[in-house]
Amino acid sequence: MTVLHNPVLRGFAPDPSLVRVGDWYYVATSSFEWFPTIPLHRSRDLSHWEYAGHVQGAAPGDSLAGVPDSGGVWAPSLSWDGERFWVTYTVVRSVGTPYFDLDTYISTATRIGGEWSAPRRVASHGFDPALFHEDGRLWLLNLQNDHRPGGERFAGIVVTELDRDRLEPVGDTHLLLQHDRLIEGPKLLRRDGWYYLVLAEGGTGWEHGVRVARSKELTGPYELDERPLLTTRDDPDVPLQKAGHGELVETPDGQWLLSHLTARPLHTPQGRRCTLGRETAVQAVTWDADGWPRLRQGGWHPAVEVDAPTRPHPLPPPAVPEDLSWPWSTLREPPDPSWADTTARPGWIRLRGRHGPESRWAAGLLAQRVTEHRAEAEVTVEAQPVTFTQAAGLVLWYNPEAYLALDLTWAEPEGEPQRGQQWGSTAGGRTVLVLVERDEDGVRQVAVVDVPEDGPVTLGVTVEGADARFWYVRDGVRTAVGPVLDFGRLSDDHGSRLRFTGAMAGIHARDLVEAAFTADFTGFRLTCTPG
Known part of the structure; x- marks a missing residue:
């Protein structure tokens, strides 16, 4: 076992998307208005991580000129179809308006640090999209927005099948789930005959969390778990706050992990302040008798120290760059x-x-x-x-x-x-x-x-x-x-x-x-x- 100390990626590493390929774990994080776009890290033991490159060209024309602060490249979702890596993400050009004004893209690569294909725009319902691969078929998940006066800014989770080559819609878009609490950032997996939707719930601040829904059919209907998988909204004294935006990953020996974002606040006279931004953490997960995922330590609060089902695999210290590559931005x-x-x-x-x-x-x-x-x-x-x-x-x-x-x-x-x-x-x-x-x-x-x-x-x-x-x-x-x-x-x-x-x-x-x-x-x- 490896004891990992959360956050595993420290300082400005939000919206982690975790995938395992063989013995390696890879994570992609948001870059917003910063370059390099979509930083990628890798680890064999979930504790020791190294920079593994970035999705070069994620911003068309290598420019985000004019995008608002905290706009740009949001919440990439990384996946592996057995032959190549896929990433889908959104370039957001308006923040705080009724309109999302965004473009969702897909890019692929045969190696995580290799050349990524030119981004191709796909159906752009909302931000924080994800891809689901099953039996050679490709599905794009997203949230939808009703920008009209009186409409819901977060109006439910939708899925659209895409042609794998042309990346064009195949058939109709399906509404999977609507909820009275804000939900976004859908991830989809299949286990024991169930399709599980892993959702970011409650916004990305102090009310953040992870909620899970499931269905026997990919296109629904989905039922929500009655309790959150992860949140700190009920306890401001938990060391890791804002826990949410999760993704479930299976280890080679059949155990499960949850990657998620978190933050370490300072307690100041002006209130809690997260100067380091949102960071990446990993939790151990089990499945209860009813088939719902649960944190191994019990409850729904993230642990700082986690026994990971891996063997320690330290990495050499990073070389000091002679050029303006990572960690420069x-x-x-x-x-x-x-x-x-x-x-x-x-x-x-x-x-x-x-x-x-x-x-x-x-x-x-x-x-x-x-x-x-x-x-x-x-x-x-x-x-x-x-x-x-x-x-x-x-x-x-x-x-x-x-x-x-x-x-x-x-x-x-x-x-x-x-x-x-x-x-x-x-x-x-x-x-x-x-x-x-x-x-x-x-x-x-x-x-x-x-x-x-x-x-x-x-x-x-x-x-x-x-x-x-x-x-x-x-x-x-x-x-x-x-x-x-x-x-x-x-x-x-x-x-x-x-x-x-x-x-x-x-x-x-x-x-x-x-x-x-x-x-x-x-x-x-x-x-x-x-x-």
């Missing part, structure tokens, strides 16, 4: 040498300034996931900004309405007021570090520190729970910049708008006028400490 497009170059100065990353941090089109940002409540990031930056429209530095990022940044930039001579951009070589000014915080009320300049005009400076930030303290190093001396800032704002739970991702730490650069200013970065380090 970028917003709405993959990294491109035209603005993120690792060859211009060996051992450094050169970022060209692009749009401001609130752009949905051309963000000059590279970031990595924060995976623990204790973390420290640092980087050395060298740049020579000559106007306030140019800046580069270290950032803690959630979205354009929630970030903290320490940037190297230009300011007027001390004591002079802001007078817009200064032109000509006699404009004067000084090189400064500016600490800013952004929330739904706007951007605030927290602190300004003078630094020499030339030479590199090391920037850093230390995160302890909901506290973030920025600092810089010059001549070997670490100096704090500004007060402790509220890292809890960089969470799924702050503010009134839907948020589905997680906090990131990274580097960024902007040049709002010429788009030509460059900054060089080296020695980026993000250390996340469990505790």
Whole structure:
């Protein structure tokens, strides 16, 4: 047996879809507005996981330009038909409107880390689709939406048979189940003559859960289990909260597992805050005498430690990437040498300034996931900004309405007021570090520190729970910049708008006028400490 410690994928790894092929377990997770699209991980023992690539090309044209925050690629469903991997997912282009404005796609690959076929659009009833393979037939499951005034946004689960080659509908779409509580994210399996629907229930927040229904016929009617398979909605003190969006998988020896998303909240004066986003966990499952799945430990609360029916199979530590591959991520497009170059100065990353941090089109940002409540990031930056429209530095990022940044930039001579951009070589000014915080009320300049005009400076930030303290190093001396800032704002739970991702730490650069200013970065380090 292997003792696994949940979450098994830590920090921003939501909506896991788990599949077993031989001795390997593979999981796909949501990427939303971030690249790489649909990260894939693999494990032999469910405890030790490694990055296994991503579904390259999942965003048609390799662009999610303009998609809203927490839009983009939602809830991929990974499956295996005995010959190749399939993935279906939705690109969501509206968030918080009556209309879903989305496109559902299917892509396939013979190897998990191999080349994926160009995505093909299929019937797009809603988000969080799944595929079911049976006797050479292919079925697409989804939810449906009634966008009309008075209609139900989550109006039931539907299934459509698809031609395996053309991916076009075969026959009618069937309504499988409607429920008075929100249900979505359907997964389908067959066991002992029953078809089981595994459903995400109650939304993706504190009310989240997993509910199961079953039928003797694939197209229904389905009866709901009277109790949830998994939820934490009844107990805010369970360490793993928001448990839901599950998928059942059978092991080689006939035992069962449940993958699901979860979150580890901080308890702050402002309430519970999930700064790490939603993560991936695994539970052990048994079947009761009536044929319903149950958590092996009893009840419906997720366990932090689980005895998995596998033998330990540790993996070597991941290599430090020499390029901008995983664990680096970028917003709405993959990294491109035209603005993120690792060859211009060996051992450094050169970022060209692009749009401001609130752009949905051309963000000059590279970031990595924060995976623990204790973390420290640092980087050395060298740049020579000559106007306030140019800046580069270290950032803690959630979205354009929630970030903290320490940037190297230009300011007027001390004591002079802001007078817009200064032109000509006699404009004067000084090189400064500016600490800013952004929330739904706007951007605030927290602190300004003078630094020499030339030479590199090391920037850093230390995160302890909901506290973030920025600092810089010059001549070997670490100096704090500004007060402790509220890292809890960089969470799924702050503010009134839907948020589905997680906090990131990274580097960024902007040049709002010429788009030509460059900054060089080296020695980026993000250390996340469990505790």
